[in-house]
Amino acid sequence: MxxxxxxxxxxxxxxxxxxxxxxxxxxxxxxxxxxxxxxxxxxxxxxxxxLRKQETELIGIILPDMSNPFYSKVLKGIEEVAYKFGYDVVLMNTNYSEEREKNSFKTLLERRAEGVLFMCHRLDNEKMKWLEEFTLPSVIISRTIRNNHKIPFVNIDNVQGGYDATRYLISLGHRKIAMISGPFDDENSSLDRIAGYIKAISEANIPFNDHYLKEGDFTFVTAEKLVKELLTLPDPPTAIFAVSDETAIGAIRGALDLGYKVPEDLSIIGFDNLEIASYYNPTLTTIAQPMTEMGRRATQILINIIEKRLIKELQVILPHKLIVRESTAQYR
The missing domain is CATH 1.10.260.40 (lambda repressor-like DNA-binding domains)
Known part of the structure; x- marks a missing residue:
């Protein structure tokens, strides 16, 4: 000292x-x-x-699926910063259950955690209201808070990400561009990226075709099924924007089953830049999210709140990046 x-x-x-x-x-x-x-x-x-101050130096992490590689990357950044500042972490997996989410918050209160890092698949006004009333400091990761709610968050601009993915396909000469989204009740990862997709095709004077927009669930299996629906339309797309890398890989698998070659017959772009994206065949063009940096920044914000430090930003939008690989090609 x-x-x-x-x-x-x-x-x-x-x-x-x-x-x-x-x-x-x-x-x-x-x-x-x-x-x-x-x-x-x-x-x-x-x-x-x-013993002196009854401080646990414990941070709770609540997430929907610890097996999802997206969350694994975020966790890496969380643990890095928590360790640096002497905090332990406890992980609560909700398995996409809102009841388990609320129980996880109660458990962390009982265990005297000093703050919570929260990741969820859906965030509505009701959930934000009880988050604001929750007594522990909390920071939300991978969700953007709107409607003047003051909850701290770290995310990317998903509208711009969806726009950039679609705009890249347009730059390759594609005009028949479909999208396999996530659930339509997912405001950030689905609806914001859909908004970017629609904005890009509108600016390019491409008519919106509602048959080209499919509601998925971020899984390989559903994407494989949906791409077959798209490719058996009377006027099938020549390119697909997939809401996630797992969705994109499922779509590639389904296209191959129908005899399509990627990217010769069909261009596919994903979203996230998971590790598998650079190893799959063909390697995947995608929008890279700074997943580990999301974890770092959110944890730094939370510790700053816990330790009453100066905080310049409570709501942070991090940059994304287009990564061009083998799954997209010029329209022929």
């Missing part, structure tokens, strides 16, 4: 106040002390701190 105080230019008492999250410390002084602790890799005795 002496070295931290010396480097920060403050007293040992001030360092102690920062560690104990005292409101008596000015925000600028708190930042100096935290900077010094990070510089010196200083970690206080967490057991003693818990």
């Amino acid at each position: 002496d070295e931290v105080a010396k480097l920060a230019g403050v007293s040992k008492a001030t360092v102690s106040r920062v560690l104990n999250k005292s409101d008596l410390v000015q925000p600028e002084t708190r930042e100096k002390v935290i900077w010094a602790m990070e510089k010196l890799n200083y970690k206080p005795n967490m057991i003693a701190r818990y």
Whole structure:
């Protein structure tokens, strides 16, 4: 503690106040002390701190499916930052059950977690209302909060991502472009990306064909079925925007079953940039989400809230990127 105080230019008492999250410390002084602790890799005795202040240094993570590779990438970033700042994490898997979501929040309260990182497949106004009333600090990952709700979140611009994916297919000369989306009640990953898709084809003066928009569920099996419906239409598409990489791979599998070659006969673009995207044959053109960085930024925001630090942004939109690989080609 002496070295931290010396480097920060403050007293040992001030360092102690920062560690104990005292409101008596000015925000600028708190930042100096935290900077010094990070510089010196200083970690206080967490057991003693818990006995003294009843702080658990525990962060809860609630997610719908721990087997999903998207969430695995996000978890990597969460654990990286949590470890750096001396926090433990506990994982709650809801298996897409809203009842289990609420029970998970109650469990984390009982276990005296200091904050929650929340990932869910659907976020409506009712859920946001009880999140705002929840007593623990919470940050939402991969969902954008609208309607003036003040809940912190980290996400990408899904409308722009859907637009960029579709616009790239248009740039290759395709005009018969279909989309396999996620569930229509998923406002972010589905409806926002659909909005981007519609915006891109509208700007290109391509008439919207409702037969080209299929509601999926992010799974290989459903995508394989839906692509066969698309490719057996009287006027089938020449390109498909898939709402996720798993959806895209399922669509490729279904197209191959019908004798189509990808990308010679059909271009397919995905969304996420999961690890499998660069190993599948053909390798997958996709919109890359910064999944690990989402986890990092959300955890940093949550710890800043818990430790009463200065916070510049509570609602963060991270950039995405188009990754061009082998599954798309010029229209012929």
